[in-house]
Amino acid sequence: MAKKANGEGSVQKYYQNGVFKGWRGRISVGYNDKGEIKRKTFYGKTKQEVLKKMTEYQYKQNIGQLPADDKITLAEWFRTWLFEFRKHDLKPSSFERYESIYRIYIADTPVGNTRLAELRASHIQNHFNNLLENGKSASVVHNVYKFLNTCLNEAVKQGYIPVNYCQSVKLPKLTKSNDEDSKGIVAFTLEEQTKFLKMLRGHKHETAITLTLGTGLRLGEMLALKWSDIDFTNNTLHVSRSIKWVTFISNDGKRQCKLIEQTPKTNSSIRAIPIPENIAAKLKQHRKKQLEVKMKNREFYNDNDYLFCDKFGNPLDTKKIPRAFKTVLKKAGIRDMKFHSLRHTYATRLFEVGVPIKTVQALLGHTDITTTMNIYTHVMPEQMDMAADKINALFGQ
Known part of the structure; x- marks a missing residue:
């Protein structure tokens, strides 16, 4: 059998607690400070899906669209996703709204500074709870969730993370009192x-x-x-x-x-x-x-x-x-x-x-x-x- 070239990676079936969960692939993405090989893991339901993620990742890494290591934080990924993946398919006014969510609610925050590979539902839940405790409305939290969820879906697609933990958080209930659509309805008599x-x-x-x-x-x-x-x-x-x-x-x-x-x-x-x-x-x-x-x-x-x-x-x-x-x-x-x-x-x-x-x-x-x-x-x-x-x-x- 021919030996695989360096960085080509491998793909195999993935089991958890003895139960088949899908396919998992790994590629080398460089070396750490000790000279040891660093590998990145990709997950998918089929072998072809994993291979596609690996190929896309290597291509984007080669042309400089993605950071070369796994130290990328949520804020860094959000910005990469925004400027590299979404800028040209959004209207200018929509892009401005996306960027304001990133700048106000993600950048320079504890959750934003968390490494994407280490991000869990608890980090996101804590962030949303802090927003509410600091006077932000339920509508604002739902809005941040909407953008963050889409951003992390792309991170899963690109093979950065196996699961979008944003989908595991509990959101505050929207009621007529905090739903912004029901506020400020004033008309002439x-x-x-x-x-x-x-x-x-x-x-x-x-x-x-x-x-x-x-x-x-x-x-x-x-x-x-x-x-x-x-x-x-x-x-x-x-x-x-x-x-x-x-x-x-x-x-x-x-x-x-x-x-x-x-x-x-x-x-x-x-x-x-x-x-x-x-x-x-x-x-x-x-x-x-x-x-x-x-x-x-x-x-x-x-x-x-x-x-x-x-x-x-x-x-x-x-x-x-x-x-x-x-x-x-x-x-x-x-x-x-x-x-x-x-x-x-x-x-x-x-x-x-x-x-x-x-x-x-x-x-x-x-x-x-x-x-x-x-x-x-x-x-x-x-x-x-x-x-x-x-x-x-x-x-x-």
């Missing part, structure tokens, strides 16, 4: 809406704010609208993109903020929304004024086709209109609320006039109807009372 619209008249951003209130658009969706998205014949608009400030992070840690245009997070966000006739009329007036500004600044105008832009055609800063909204609120003497409350108000008005929840879901661009129901449960009791009144009328004299 009918009286407040009337006062607000009256105070908004003649404001520089009247059309943009009124359109948001009349269509339930998210801020980024509204700012990304182009005239090609507007159908004045049928009074509808088409949502297919959004605008957002994103921090681009290079491998050496340098950060640069850019305003980018990107596709929506889910297919459900791509949708058509009817425009109320009076708002469609405002849009036509707005377009007329915009063309005048364009002609005045034609020498420097960037024709990006945006509905709402500065005098040179560039997209508006995402903070500009929310600030204007807050100013109008204050002048109208209305309680403080976020710009996103316009979207909540739109949904609330739909429920109040009896629009079916499935239609509301489609108009808001929610993927799951449960999301719509969870967010707008404050409107449901009124709808139930209305339904009861209608049923009661069927049994009248």
Whole structure:
């Protein structure tokens, strides 16, 4: 039998307590301080799976994608996974969120400094318990778990660890009191809406704010609208993109903020929304004024086709209109609320006039109807009372 070359490794059946568990392979990955050969172990359900892991590991090690020894910590692996495996398949905004989880909750923490080969469920459980004890919500812990679990799944795939111990921890229960999706749902009352619209008249951003209130658009969706998205014949608009400030992070840690245009997070966000006739009329007036500004600044105008832009055609800063909204609120003497409350108000008005929840879901661009129901449960009791009144009328004299 031919002798195996150095580093080629071996693969054999793997037993635990006399029970067949799968296949195990080992390759040499260098030498320790004493000059002894160091080996790395890979596990899999089949021999072919183990061989594939070994081959992939050696390839990535040869091109410098993976550390050459088993001293890699969880934080080091998380960063390698993030910048080498995920950076190019994530949207910039998603990558920024992943990186913030790494930077805030993994890097420079006891669990992050634990060697990946020595990591156990107890380390992760202790980390989650500490987060809760230091005031972090159950939602935050669930979010960290989601990213860490995906990261460790890849570590198993790459042969770093035989088991993803993240899947063995106990997570805190999410309830309505700590579920972030159920917080901060504030909408105009009918009286407040009337006062607000009256105070908004003649404001520089009247059309943009009124359109948001009349269509339930998210801020980024509204700012990304182009005239090609507007159908004045049928009074509808088409949502297919959004605008957002994103921090681009290079491998050496340098950060640069850019305003980018990107596709929506889910297919459900791509949708058509009817425009109320009076708002469609405002849009036509707005377009007329915009063309005048364009002609005045034609020498420097960037024709990006945006509905709402500065005098040179560039997209508006995402903070500009929310600030204007807050100013109008204050002048109208209305309680403080976020710009996103316009979207909540739109949904609330739909429920109040009896629009079916499935239609509301489609108009808001929610993927799951449960999301719509969870967010707008404050409107449901009124709808139930209305339904009861209608049923009661069927049994009248």
